[in-house]
Amino acid sequence: QKEVEQDPGPLSVPEGAIVSLNCTYSNSAFQYFMWYRQYSRKGPELLMYTYSSGNKEDGRFTAQVDKSSKYISLFIRDSQPSDSATYLCAMSAYAIKAAGNKLTFGGGTRVLVKP
Amino acid sequence: GAVVSQHPSWVICKSGTSVKIECRSLDFQATTMFWYRQFPKQSLMLMATSNEGSKATYEQGVEKDKFLINHASLTLSTLTVTSAHPEDSSFYICSLAGGSDTQYFGPGTRLTVL
Numbered sequence: 256q257k258e259v260e261q262d263p264g265p266l267s268v269p270e271g272a273i274v275s276l277n278c279t280y281s282n283s284a285f286q287y288f289m290w291y292r293q294y295s296r297k298g299p300e301l302l303m304y305t306y307s308s309g310n311k312e313d314g315r316f317t318a319q320v321d322k323s324s325k326y327i328s329l330f331i332r333d334s335q336p337s338d339s340a341t342y343l344c345a346m347s348a349y350a351i352k353a354a355g356n357k358l359t360f361g362g363g364t365r366v367l368v369k370p
Numbered sequence: 371g372a373v374v375s376q377h378p379s380w381v382i383c384k385s386g387t388s389v390k391i392e393c394r395s396l397d398f399q400a401t402t403m404f405w406y407r408q409f410p411k412q413s414l415m416l417m418a419t420s421n422e423g424s425k426a427t428y429e430q431g432v433e434k435d436k437f438l439i440n441h442a443s444l445t446l447s448t449l450t451v452t453s454a455h456p457e458d459s460s461f462y463i464c465s466l467a468g469g470s471d472t473q474y475f476g477p478g479t480r481l482t483v484l
Contacts, residue, residue, distance in 0.1 A: 263411075289472055298374075298463050298475035299414070343413060345473075357404070358473055362413045 258282050261344055261361030270370050274331035278344035278361045281325065285346040285359070288320050290329045293341045293363070302342075303329065306350075334368045341365045372398040374466055376476040383454055384484055391449045391479045393464030399444035400466035404473065405437075408461040420447045454483045 261278045268274055276290075287306055291299035303318040305311045305327075311318045319328040327346075331338055344361040373396040383389050393403060401422050406414040418428045418439050426439035438450040451458055459482050465473040 287472075291475075296461070296478065296480065298376075298465075298477045301472055301474065304472050356467070357416060357419065360413045 256281065257362075258359050259344065259346060259361040262364055263362055265365040265367050267367040267369060268334055270334060270336060270368055272334050272368075274329075274334045274338065274366055274368070276329040276331075276342050276344075276364050276366070278327050278346075279325055280327075280346060280359075282346075282348070282359070283322075283325065284348040285325075286322075287347045287350060288318070288327050289345040289358070290316075290318060291343040291345060292338075293343060295340075299343055331366075336368050336370050339366055339368045372396075372400070372466060372474040374464065374474055374476040376462075376464060376479050378479060379477060380480045380482075382482045382484065385455050386453055388450055388452045389454055389481060391451070391462055391464075391481075393447045393449070393466075393476055395445045395466050398466065398474075400447075401444065402467045403441060403447040404465045404467070405439060405447075405449050406463045406465065408463060408478075410461075414463065417449075451481065454481070456483045459483045 259280045290303040293299045308320045308322045315332045317330040341363040343363045345358040349356045375394045377392045403420040405417045408414050417432045418426045420426045420439045420441040422441045428434045441447040463478040465475040467473050
């Protein structure tokens with residue numbers, strides 16, 4: 256069993272819909288949670304970063320962390336065709352600023368937003 | 371966030387040759403950089419952690435003599451794929467950390483070995 260599970264998709268939604276993404280994990284030591292967006296043949300771009308449980312909102316993006324269930328989510332409101340990409344969750348037990356700490360990635364979910 | 375560049379963005383080489391990929395931090399002094407490999411439609415796989423001024427730490431299953439990493443300064447890390455073979459064809463991505471809350475990734479380098 257992988258440490259971080261993520262549905263590969265593709266997840267197809269009409270423009271304007273809410274995109275709902277999630278990851279489950281098994282390591283209870285994870286405290287730092289990230290969502291990255293990756294366009295085809297490009298490097299991942301950081302979207303959201305959260306520490307421990309709770310919600311965080313940034314524009315059209317909302318990240319939720321439920322440590323008791325080992326479950327994290329990312330919601331994209333008012334989705335646009337430009338949101339079509341692969342979304343990767345990532346997590347770690349320690350702050351990344353602790354030199355050398357590593358991220359554990361989910362497999363990524365491919366999202367298609369149709370005009 | 372930090373700005374990271376990679377060079378080249380795409381390289382094609384013949385089997386048996388060596389290829390060097392550069393990862394530069396343009397606005398941040400990175401004590402630690404990471405090198406990942408990503409095969410089509412798969413997630414990122416960490417290859418090694420590069421620490422400035424010291425030897426890199428390789429993940430299990432990654433050959434350190436094949437993938438040479440040099441982190442000579444706080445703004446530059448290089449990955450050299452030695453004696454490349456077609457199975458080394460992949461997307462190589464670097465990221466940096468150290469002093470920030472997360473990792474910032476470069477744009478990636480596509481390597482095709484003929």
